[in-house]
Amino acid sequence: MKRYEDLSPSLRCIMTPGPVEVDPRVLRAMSYPVLGQFDPEFTELMNETMEMLRGLFATSNKWAYPVDGTSRSGIEAVMVSLIAPGDRVLIPVFGRFGHLLHEIAERCGAEVFTIEQTWGSVFPPEEVIAAIRSFKPDVVAMVHGETSTGRVQPLAEIGRACREQEALLIVDAVATIGGVPVETDAWMLDAVVGGTQKCLSIPSGMAPITYNDRAEAKLLKRKQVERGLRSGAGTASELPVVRSNYFDLGMLQDYWSPRRLNHHTEMTSMLYALREGLRLVLEEGLEARHDRHRFHERALIAGLTAMGLELYGDAESKLTVVTCVRIPAGIDGESVRSMLLGRFGIEIASSFGPLQGLIWRIGTMGFSCRENNVLRLLGALEAVLVRHGYAVAAGEGVQAALDVYESNVR
Amino acid sequence: MKRYEDLSPSLRCIMTPGPVEVDPRVLRAMSYPVLGQFDPEFTELMNETMEMLRGLFATSNKWAYPVDGTSRSGIEAVMVSLIAPGDRVLIPVFGRFGHLLHEIAERCGAEVFTIEQTWGSVFPPEEVIAAIRSFKPDVVAMVHGETSTGRVQPLAEIGRACREQEALLIVDAVATIGGVPVETDAWMLDAVVGGTQKCLSIPSGMAPITYNDRAEAKLLKRKQVERGLRSGAGTASELPVVRSNYFDLGMLQDYWSPRRLNHHTEMTSMLYALREGLRLVLEEGLEARHDRHRFHERALIAGLTAMGLELYGDAESKLTVVTCVRIPAGIDGESVRSMLLGRFGIEIASSFGPLQGLIWRIGTMGFSCRENNVLRLLGALEAVLVRHGYAVAAGEGVQAALDVYESNVR
Structure with a gap:
């Protein structure tokens, strides 16, 4: 049998837009022995993490928890859960990751409208607002910090316009969370997705998200309890059931709620890392x-x-x-x-x-x-x-x- | 601000069907500083991990790599990529996780046929084979080890029958891989999904998968290069594009190939853990x-x-x-x-x-x-x-x- 060497990665100075270097305290957290997923000590760590995430996202939302996957798993979870097939979705694109939102929305079965801005700049908010008024989208999905071009899109006025037009606003804040202000409540963002391996300096592997009551109301219209867990019919959805089981936020929130309805097996060591990384962020302020x-x-x-x-x-x-x-x-x-x-x-x-x-x-x-x-x-x-x-x-x-x-x- | 205590989880003796205790060598691997995702040292570790996974799955398949998520992310990735909407899918159910496969197949838009076995036993292979002959499914999806009932389903004859009937056989080996024999090639399994947090004793967070040329041929009919990465039209699919971006194995395999086409940001620390866990398995034999x-x-x-x-x-x-x-x-x-x-x-x-x-x-x-x-x-x-x-x-x-x-x- 071939011999594989001991792991011994070189020490790097990582000055990219992610993944970046990880604080030794976070690395240490990952080396602790694991707990079972329903161990009361572990569910308490889950609850604390939710609390800390509310602080990070500057929100009083009930729901703030990580999706178990890399950053784009959080983006896809929010989009596939909040975009029903046939929904009108507006995507203002000003770099590569706007195109990714377009791609995901299409795969969700949305009718997608895009407006594009020259790379290297962002949208004047009134341009996006005019598009919202003319397309009348059900959902607007937008990147906050575009790492492909190094730009940041102001969102406060767009948030207000979405609220007025009754569109849900989904924001990809993967690159900004923990590094530049992301004001979920003040800017009226309905769902926000963060990333771990950038300004939070936690290894890639989880995608913290938050969403408000308006977003939850839509989820609940698509809700289904999992086969094998439900008794009886299980479905009474007004809107089509979410096309993914793994990314169905209606199920994920039941797992993160006191009901602890079994879904996936929470990533223990990544949760340890996320909690420690959030402690560092909140200690710094x-x-x-x-x-x-x-x-x-x-x-x-x-x-x-x-x-x-x-x-x-x-x-x-x-x-x-x-x-x-x-x-x-x-x-x-x-x-x-x-x-x-x-x-x-x-x-x-x-x-x-x-x-x-x-x-x-x-x-x-x-x-x-x-x-x-x-x-x-x-x-x-x-x-x-x-x-x-x-x-x-x-x-x-x-x-x-x-x-x-x-x-x-x- | 509320003070959150230092992480200090109790030491547990975990005798559940997962997550289970993690070998200290694997815990240590996760505490190493991270490398960038395209750092040549890191891509070399990715390649080694693929090689070791081939050994684990007892296969000479080209494709063997982890999906970045918990075990059910691997199941969903394989199913959503190999089941096109409208496909006929047969699911023999003998416990809770068979119902999960049913649920996921439904959400993929499949026409699902199930046969059920009393909990506490498994199917005589001829019963499944008769169902394959009568339903003529495009895909058969089946659990190997059912943790809900503690049963293991013999698969060799079913594999042969699927090959004869030109159905693809997808196997959920989350609970068995690394603990009981899983013979991907000898049993003619077209796609197999393993789990990390059970017999591999790695924390939850990745789902190793493998699939053969027959499975890949179907993927390639649904292939699309991502918006923002492609030049020109990008799509020339014979079958509908996969409904998920995150779980599209056609894209994942481009990321795991020498092309390294950007998709997600690979989970560095979990990959360290997976590699170390696989080393332990292969050293033991x-x-x-x-x-x-x-x-x-x-x-x-x-x-x-x-x-x-x-x-x-x-x-x-x-x-x-x-x-x-x-x-x-x-x-x-x-x-x-x-x-x-x-x-x-x-x-x-x-x-x-x-x-x-x-x-x-x-x-x-x-x-x-x-x-x-x-x-x-x-x-x-x-x-x-x-x-x-x-x-x-x-x-x-x-x-x-x-x-x-x-x-x-x-």
Whole structure:
């Protein structure tokens, strides 16, 4: 039999838009022995996690819990549960992940309307509101922070318009939750999906979601108790039953409620990780955490600019936690990335679709978003660019970032 | 702000049909720092894991990889990808998880035919074969090991019949993989789904699957490259596109192939856990592992019988790794379970549907399946039963199990 070596992954400095480095406290949490899924100690941890998620999402919603899967499992769960086949769904697209929402909505059997914004900018809210008034959608689905372009879409006015027009607003906040403000209640977002492996700095594996009473009312119209658990007919749905069992939020909420109606087997170790990651976020405080992300973004931008590099996209819609940098003319972007990883142990990201080969994407998210990482990246990037024949004034990137750090004005 | 305590879960002896105790080597693997999803070190770990999964499933299939979710995510992924709306699907049901397959197939839009067997026994293969000949299904979906009743369904003849009748056979081997033989190729199973949190003794969170060329051929007829990644039209499907993006195996296999076409963000820490768990299985050897499970089952049964307890269900179809015990008349089964957990730190399982209140289910799976656990459970169960007024000849359960262990005849 072939021998497989002991696991011994290299230590990386991960400056991508996710997955990012994980706080050692979260890593330790995952190494604890497991509890059974209906052990009272475990269900208590589940309840605490729900409570903490309400804090994270800035909501008083009853429902806030993780879907067991990667971030897009949360997106699909919310969409397949809230979009009935034939529903009119409006999707404003301003980057790759808007296209993903389009794709998922189509697979849900929706009648999809899209409006598109040039990559690198976001929608003026009134444009989306006009589209809502003219298409009269049942559901609007939208990305908050687009990691493909490094932009953030203002949502407050769109939320209010959806409420007025009686559309449900689903928001993909995978890239923003825990890094920049996401105001579920204040912005009137009906369902929000977060991600673990970005600003929360927990390994990929769960997708925290929240939704309000308006969303729940729609779920309940599609509800069915599982065959093998129900006595009698089980279905009295006004709307077609959800096309997925795994992603049926009506069933998931019964599992997360005191009824604990058996569904999947909750991911014990990932729940430990999520709980510990949320503790870290709440101990730091949301506002302080958002400030921290802005502070390190400022240092990073100062450093990149001092090196003569240019940022991509509209400045006013820049997403704090993802900085897109134009690859200088004549430089092979992939060769730079691979030297950064191979020689310096630092990972930055390439890009998708129309931006491929044109920009690098640098993440400053969660635990990865710290002074020594930013300084390390700037120093290494300078060295690698010099090796690729790009003329950089030596040392200026790091010095400019140090200026920001020493000013200590947050 | 409310203070949340440090995580400190109690140490449990988990003798349920899952989730079960996790080997410390697997727990340690999860505490390693993460790698980026496209880091060459990480994709190498993905490839190794695929190789090990082929060994686990006893297959030379090209495709063997985990779906990122709990066990039922793997079941749903295989079903939604291989069952096109309108397909004829036969589901032989002999316990709760057969009903789950029925439910999922329905939600996939299938025309479902079920045959049912009394709980506590399995199907004579010829009965299923006759149903295949008469219903002429496109797909047959079946549970291998039914944890709700503790039975195991022989599959070899059914596999051959499906091949002859050109039906695809999907098998739920969540409870059996790594504990009792699952012969994917020899039994002609077209798609098999395993679970992590049972006989593999890895935390819940991934669902290893495998499927052969016949299954892949159907996937490819439903294939679509994701919006936002494709150039041009993207779809040229002969059959309707899969209703799920997250569970579309055609996309998942592109992500697991050398193309690494971006889909979800692979669960780093769970992959570390899966790889380490598979290493442990392959180091022990599949045959030795199956023998071990049979050996401890024998000791457990000897102990339970010596205590005057009665097993539930047909002896010849008993599933090695789950032992169902009739709750003696006049004993409150839930009170026994809760005293076992509260005083002794030992968890056993209750049961579903028609068996509720009638049986306990004891798991001997993976890392939980070891001598000191079996002896500890028998001693504790005796003490708890005495406390509940059930007359047990003192000490006999443990002595009977010790006899088996000391005989050391595997």
